[in-house]
Amino acid sequence: MKLKLLLLFSLVITAFFFLVSCDTYDKVTTLNPKTGRFNAYNVNVKITTASKANTDTLKKLIIVPNSSYWIGMVKNMNYFDEIMTFSDMDMDITKKGLADKIPSLTDKIGLNRAYNLYRPFFVLYFTQELKNNQLYFGLALYDPGKVETIFENKVFVNHSVLDRTDQKTMYPLFNSLLDYLHGLEKIKTKK
Numbered sequence: 001m002k003l004k005l006l007l008l009f010s011l012v013i014t015a016f017f018f019l020v021s022c023d024t025y026d027k028v029t030t031l032n033p034k035t036g037r038f039n040a041y042n043v044n045v046k047i048t049t050a051s052k053a054n055t056d057t058l059k060k061l062i063i064v065p066n067s068s069y070w071i072g073m074v075k076n077m078n079y080f081d082e083i084m085t086f087s088d089m090d091m092d093i094t095k096k097g098l099a100d101k102i103p104s105l106t107d108k109i110g111l112n113r114a115y116n117l118y119r120p121f122f123v124l125y126f127t128q129e130l131k132n133n134q135l136y137f138g139l140a141l142y143d144p145g146k147v148e149t150i151f152e153n154k155v156f157v158n159h160s161v162l163d164r165t166d167q168k169t170m171y172p173l174f175n176s177l178l179d180y181l182h183g184l185e186k187i188k189t190k191k
Helices: 004-024 055-061 066-073 086-095 108-117 170-190
Strands: 045-048 061-064 083-084 122-131 132-142 148-155
Touching: 045 170, 055 170, 061 066, 066 083, 083 086, 122 148, 132 170, 148 170
Parallel strands: 061 083, 061 122
Antiparallel strands: 045 148, 122 132, 132 148
């Protein structure tokens, strides 16, 4: 009897690790060449903000959080001409002698000063919201020139670790952002 329970327990643990190992956590991936999207589960991504933007400016420079995951994912979107982290931009501002005029990149005033004195850019960042005991992850695209968020999406995240995989959260969010960016391009070409 003990042997059967031990075998059953081993089988359950193996099955659990097999299920978990199929998906990834914070793993940079490339677009599927057939679909032009990141391979993701079909989850409901809600768009909460989607405003028009100047795509010429938007494509030139995007600022992302200081992590290789963000740099890799945004690079693999194949949309932006240049990608910088906040640290990269801070160092470049200092090199150009603008640190006295742009003392901070952590608030809207500092970002607006950097946009006007350094060069135009947009900021992409991660959002997390707990609403009515429900957790949501999202992406937001901020325009420091207009001092407003021009795009924001979110996806419900179950409290289970199994639902926090890239395929169920981040990849669908990045795909939603890609849809928005390509939609802006279509509007531009119709003009």
